[in-house]
Amino acid sequence: MENTPFSEWLDRFSNYLRMRNYSPRTIRKYEQTIQRFARYAWFRQNSVSDGISFDEAAFEDAPLDADVNVSAALVTDFFSTLSEGRDYKPKTLHRMISTLSSFYRYLYTQGVVVANPMLGVERPRIKNQELKYLKHSQVIRLLNTIASERDRLIVRLIYATGVRVSELCAINVEDIDFEEQTIRVKGKGDKIRTVFVDEETLDEIERFVGNTIEGPLFLGQQGNHIAPRTVQHLFRQYAPPGITPHKIRHSYASELYRRSKNLRVVQENLGHSSIKTTEIYLHTDIEERRNVYRQYFPLSNGKKTGE
Numbered sequence: 001m002e003n004t005p006f007s008e009w010l011d012r013f014s015n016y017l018r019m020r021n022y023s024p025r026t027i028r029k030y031e032q033t034i035q036r037f038a039r040y041a042w043f044r045q046n047s048v049s050d051g052i053s054f055d056e057a058a059f060e061d062a063p064l065d066a067d068v069n070v071s072a073a074l075v076t077d078f079f080s081t082l083s084e085g086r087d088y089k090p091k092t093l094h095r096m097i098s099t100l101s102s103f104y105r106y107l108y109t110q111g112v113v114v115a116n117p118m119l120g121v122e123r124p125r126i127k128n129q130e131l132k133y134l135k136h137s138q139v140i141r142l143l144n145t146i147a148s149e150r151d152r153l154i155v156r157l158i159y160a161t162g163v164r165v166s167e168l169c170a171i172n173v174e175d176i177d178f179e180e181q182t183i184r185v186k187g188k189g190d191k192i193r194t195v196f197v198d199e200e201t202l203d204e205i206e207r208f209v210g211n212t213i214e215g216p217l218f219l220g221q222q223g224n225h226i227a228p229r230t231v232q233h234l235f236r237q238y239a240p241p242g243i244t245p246h247k248i249r250h251s252y253a254s255e256l257y258r259r260s261k262n263l264r265v266v267q268e269n270l271g272h273s274s275i276k277t278t279e280i281y282l283h284t285d286i287e288e289r290r291n292v293y294r295q296y297f298p299l300s301n302g303k304k305t306g307e
Contacts, residue, residue: 079121164187176217256269
């Protein structure tokens, strides 16, 4: 098979991501990871020695014309070299592996590579991946400690709807349908979705906006939308250590799933394109675990040993 350079297919892959409505920021991150790997592959394919010192500064001028057909061993060596040469967090390496996996799935479906080298690549273990979050009663107690009407509504709205900080900040008054009890939000990649709001939260919104019928729900500087960093700052001001807007979104997902057991609805409400992303937010309630244990485990359900 003739040489198929990264440079040719990176542009096509970027166009493919744009067609799928990925955000410009996400596409840039994908491109940076693929370019870094392409330069490594070029040095490996053109070096007489297998031992390469991965100096990222020296790679900046390396060409992107390495052959995309690489082995799983080369990919593994790439990530091993990254881990040794720089203190990459496991989550960063996971993201980079996911990026290359997407790239090579695309190449394989296009018939560009004879095999997908990412299938043999193991992901680094992430310790303590289970996120800390607040239970429903804890969120309510947190809300009761916030005197500021605006700040309390910001925290409540994240919990009531599960929206991301960026989505919350971009909400306009006209996006809120008080009769249908919904809010239209713009998510990642400018994807529009509808989230649901409880009546009490809508009452607080109605009191907060007064006679305003359009414009930003939460005002920032010079009449613009509030900035995400402002929301993050108020969480540092009010919330327990480690509790961020994202953790409150996590609380929303956990409570909704615990009570409904409907993973697909939680996924759609959160705006996740993959259900695997949703799964890391969810926890099996301890009472549910206890009941299942007592009902089904043979030593705890009253049956004699050996039955």
